[in-house]
Amino acid sequence: MNILAIDTAGKTAAVAVMRDDTLLYEMASNTGLTHSETLLPMVDTALKACGLTPAQLDLYAVTNGPGSFTGLRIGLAAVKGLAFAANTPCAGVSTMAALAYGVCGEGTVIGAQDARRGQVYWAGFDLATHARLTPDAAEPVTALETFVKECRKPLIFVGDGAALCYNTYKDQPGILPCPQPLRVLRGAGVALAGKAMWDAGTCVFPAELLPDYHRLSQAERERAEREAAQQSATN
Template sequence: MTFFGLDTAGRTVSAALLQDGQLVCESFLNTGLTHSETLMGLVDGAFRSAGLGPADVDVWGVCSGPGSFTGLRIGLAAVKGMAFPTGALCAPVSTLEALAQGCPGGEGTVLTALDARRGQVYWAAFDLAPGHARLAPDAAAPVTSLAAFIKNCKKPLFFVGDGAKLCYNEYGQIPGVQAPPPALGHVRGLGVCLAAARMHAAGQCVLPAALVPSYHRLSQAERERAEREKSKGGPL
């Protein structure tokens, strides 16, 4: 089977092709340019390098959240457009799981974290043993609320993602907590492919039309509106 994996959830963009369990191509950009400037060129280059085309893809994996609201919509729209002509199945992959799947296996725990601003992170946790079994669901929470999980989880513990530094600054003094590896700070297309393969095996894939983002919290505009209404005693 051929899996395509795409991440546009943050400032970087990555794409990969996994065929019969082998990584055949992976592309990554962290240039500061917008996804509208780089995405389709990177995708086209990946297919050309692998000698494949969209019609060869059996399952399309794409990060569906959490992450940048705009970035998520761009990636989902791109995958929908490429998957619709063949009706291939799609895997709406957790960005946090894709981060974990991009980490090598081993002993201990990986806590994936994305900076959600205002002292919060999107986070989840996985066992580093083969298979990367999930230990905690995707959630948005204050960094300070992770204390109980971090103190009681299997060590060593590694933080990865663009929120890793926030977590390490808060919990780095706990025995067994390791400094975040800079090279694992971004989602890899391979991680998206591996997560998509797990979802396909579990029967969790969907048709292109059913792809939707998983934001995990309200947008800033929605939060500010809710705060205004609360201060006025309720909605107008």
């Protein structure tokens, strides 16, 4: 089966093409350009490099959250547009799962994306099997303390929130540093996580592909705060 994988959940845009269990092509961009500028040219280059057209794809895998609200919308809109014509199945991949599938070894991996406001989106996975150990969450970095202390070691952090986590817990026994170029979310990780969803029968058709933000947007938070303040004033 031919899989096109896309990630736009964080600062880095990534694209990969996988045929069955073989990675045919992978590309990442962290140039500072917006995902709306880079994503479709990256997809076009990837498909041409592999001699494929959208009609020959069997599955689209795309990170559907948590992550940058704008970034997620760009990736999901692109996949919906590409997949709609043939109603090709889609895998809405957890950003944290995609991060975990991009690395391997023994111990534990925590996928962590910067959620701002002193928080990270995070989840823990077994590094060897990629089995999920915690649900995705948006929490202060300090909220990871119990899991970090009790999980199987060694432990590595990956994602654009990895440095924040490592700097917080680096003095704990069994915490290993991960170089920045190896912390980024890989298109291959999205493809592998998407393939696992296909095998589990949890893929959906394009119309059913939705984001999973895990918290309110800034505009929604500000509106809720204003409404709460107005309610308090009337009372």
